[in-house]
Amino acid sequence: MDIDGLGDRFVDALVEFDMVHTPADLYGLTVESFVRMKALADERDGSTPETVKQGKVATKWAENLVASIEASKKSTLPRFLFALGIMHIGESTAKTLATWLGSLAVVRRTPAPVLRVLPDIGDEVATSIAAFFEQEGNEKVVDALLAAGITFADEGAPSPKLRDRLGLDVLLDAAKVPKLGPKSTALLAKTYASVQELVSAGEHNWIIAGVPSAAAANLWAYISDPTNYRKLVNDYADMAWLLDQLPAASATALPLEGHTYVITGTMETLKRDDATERLESLGAKVAGSVSKKTTAVFAGEAAGSKLDKAKELGVPVHTEADLLALLAEHGAAP
DNA sequence: AATGGCTGATGGCCAAAGAT
């Protein structure tokens, strides 16, 4: 959960001494817990300080830790998703999930085929996320963390842009039925409004609608398997639920939408995180590596290999002053 | 302990070639 001052050392010790079994247990720790943990660790290492032997126990550090833990209850959705340690979910993908889906409740309930429509999320990553939230143990951990008082400052509605991307074809594409390609799934999604309609129409009508007979036969075989059918129905229900949450289409596009920037070196007036946040608030993406697709690189002091690469690829290189000007132009100046 | 940078491995995306 990104708690200041709580590193691997302490966490390992807390687990070793049976004081913490799940992440949520951290929120039940007190100053006394940490002092006891430290005493046990010192005893094990034979490194009990003289002052402690004399009966003086330092507690300031433990007080700081407890305060840090308390402070970490006020989290953000991207940070929380990242902290869950889901395979293939780093900072960037966590942010994608948060901006597109809006809330933890939605993220938890979004089936893999639907996750696949988000940018930079394909088969592997979508499966990994859905599998994580399907595991009972993980469900419990997440619930326990929420019960411990974790809140998110930035939850909201899912992106209305999802409306265009979702449909029955999304589920059919994910099923990977042989011979059933994007043309056929798009056709079926246009013709039938739900899984029930699709099934009751039947193979014969699919062919009449224009689906190649081999593809139709494969799809019929796929749907005839009760496991597949149930999954299709469940996923469709979850997708419909998600569509229900979508707000009316958004107002205007953000000014820097579609642009990718890279920041390298040290900035004088802006911290890197701050600069990133401001650019993202304008719709830009801030990436970690330079390619031809990069809009521009903002280089501060002591820029290294990224600057070289930008020059090599002919990507525009700008200064910190340019960055400030760009932010000011769109009303996001510091 | 935290921050930032670097890098190898891997997933995602796109377009063109190949297969049915």
Place this chain on the structure above:
DNA sequence: ATCTTTGGCCATCAGCCATT
């Protein structure tokens, strides 16, 4: 004609190192 595979490129992830 549509589906499937392939290959190239890009971005992220995850682990490591140096610095402070």
